[in-house]
Amino acid sequence: MAKGVLGKFRVRKGRVFQAPLEGAFGRLVTPFEEFIHRQSSSGLLLITCAVIALIIANSPLQEGYEHLLELPVSLNAGDWDFSLSLHHWINDGLMAIFFFLVGLELKREFLVGELSDLKHAVLPVMAAVGGMLVPALIYAAFNSGTEGARGWGIPMATDIAFAVGCIALLGNRVPRAVVTFLVALAIVDDLGAILVIAIWYTDSVNMVALAVAGILVVILWLLKFAGVRRSPAYIFVGVLLWYELHITGVHATLAGVVTAMAIPARPKYDPVAFSTFVKDIIRSFDRCFRPGDRIIANDALRARVNALGKGVSMAQSPLQRMETRLHIPVAFLVIPIFALANAGIPVDSFTSTTAVFNPVTLGVICGLVLGKLVGIVGATWLGWKLGFGTLPTAASFHHIVGVALLGGIGFTMSIFISELAFPGNPELLVQAKAGVLLASVIAGIAGFLVLRRAPVSEEFEPEEEEIEQRREEG
Numbered sequence: 001m002a003k004g005v006l007g008k009f010r011v012r013k014g015r016v017f018q019a020p021l022e023g024a025f026g027r028l029v030t031p032f033e034e035f036i037h038r039q040s041s042s043g044l045l046l047i048t049c050a051v052i053a054l055i056i057a058n059s060p061l062q063e064g065y066e067h068l069l070e071l072p073v074s075l076n077a078g079d080w081d082f083s084l085s086l087h088h089w090i091n092d093g094l095m096a097i098f099f100f101l102v103g104l105e106l107k108r109e110f111l112v113g114e115l116s117d118l119k120h121a122v123l124p125v126m127a128a129v130g131g132m133l134v135p136a137l138i139y140a141a142f143n144s145g146t147e148g149a150r151g152w153g154i155p156m157a158t159d160i161a162f163a164v165g166c167i168a169l170l171g172n173r174v175p176r177a178v179v180t181f182l183v184a185l186a187i188v189d190d191l192g193a194i195l196v197i198a199i200w201y202t203d204s205v206n207m208v209a210l211a212v213a214g215i216l217v218v219i220l221w222l223l224k225f226a227g228v229r230r231s232p233a234y235i236f237v238g239v240l241l242w243y244e245l246h247i248t249g250v251h252a253t254l255a256g257v258v259t260a261m262a263i264p265a266r267p268k269y270d271p272v273a274f275s276t277f278v279k280d281i282i283r284s285f286d287r288c289f290r291p292g293d294r295i296i297a298n299d300a301l302r303a304r305v306n307a308l309g310k311g312v313s314m315a316q317s318p319l320q321r322m323e324t325r326l327h328i329p330v331a332f333l334v335i336p337i338f339a340l341a342n343a344g345i346p347v348d349s350f351t352s353t354t355a356v357f358n359p360v361t362l363g364v365i366c367g368l369v370l371g372k373l374v375g376i377v378g379a380t381w382l383g384w385k386l387g388f389g390t391l392p393t394a395a396s397f398h399h400i401v402g403v404a405l406l407g408g409i410g411f412t413m414s415i416f417i418s419e420l421a422f423p424g425n426p427e428l429l430v431q432a433k434a435g436v437l438l439a440s441v442i443a444g445i446a447g448f449l450v451l452r453r454a455p456v457s458e459e460f461e462p463e464e465e466e467i468e469q470r471r472e473e474g
Helices: 002-013 022-036 039-057 062-069 086-111 118-143 147-156 160-168 176-200 207-225 231-248 254-262 271-288 299-314 318-342 359-385 397-406 411-421 426-452 458-473
Strands: 072-077 080-085
Touching: 039 062, 039 160, 039 318, 039 411, 062 086, 072 086, 080 086, 086 176, 086 231, 086 254, 086 318, 086 411, 118 147, 118 176, 118 359, 118 397, 147 176, 147 359, 147 411, 147 426, 160 176, 160 397, 160 426, 176 254, 176 397, 176 411, 207 231, 207 254, 231 254, 231 318, 271 299, 318 411, 359 397, 359 426, 397 426, 411 426
Parallel strands: none
Antiparallel strands: 072 080
């Protein structure tokens, strides 16, 4: 009898409680959420912040802007004192979060993504390597034997947000497999940039602090092997690792990547185990339920709802949960703040011939635009001809040329490496940033136009024909 009553209650009497304004807010939030989840939105925000930084740097606000960036921000506890300028906190602290997300993406791609399948990974990896080596060589050719030679790593990087954002503006004109190819290429490109920063842009090393950092890395992996799945434990050790790497002289942002590699990638429950767990909880919930009960007043029901919530969390890997949570704050807070703090340079860096036609600026522009084009297309063609891999589905070399040009959008990582390459030379730093900004604009426009003129992939034609047929029918 109770079972029949309960069944009737679930079917006919179940209610979804909604506050008076909840529906209206839902209708307002949904389009906004759709907007911010697009890569093109992130790229648009980056452009806006870069333009704002340029305007400030060429206005009466410039002096205040520079004073604000040099403002010391300190942490104190007893006799311990740790102080950095606001600019350093942004470039070393906030960017560690960006590198943490990059590390999570790298790990996921190599475990279950496009780079986990050797057949699909070969061409993007070769394209990324070619797209790093050729730009570095071109820059070195312009700056060999000069004080600007240290910036050879600047044109090696690709800004994935801008690149994917440009493709997003083209909609269905670009095959999905081409977008996947670009993302995989950019992920490997990020890995290369990380290695370059770790190896070549570290001047001196404090061996004692490095040993402590090594112990912290061991602790991170012990947490993983001990089955610790809660993120605060890893974040706490990661913050300590960041501090120790800062003391060592190795760039502290690498702590983000190292910490990400220790985050567990396996969920506690596989799909079958999770399904069984959920069914058991629901059956137990039904047994504890009595008509008229409310969860807030029934401890047994509340305990089972809590258990279900924990189980849902355990069905996703910590890596997956953390990557999902970080995407929006990194794309819409960390990177825009970085752009505001680093993209502000004098306009005369673009307007005078002497400002543009110098070895550093020319090396960066030619490296990012021509170097990426030659390196990515050449390496892809070589790998394809040698039979190491196949082109993305429904793609031609017309698409690969467009992707290679978009790879010349360096922005975030290129500006970051510029800061590392010329820390005590503001003149060369401005020249390098000018090159990055000009190259990114040229590469973005050229890549967009090339992909726009590419033949529309056949994979979209049936869908378009079906839509047209439906329109004719009614």
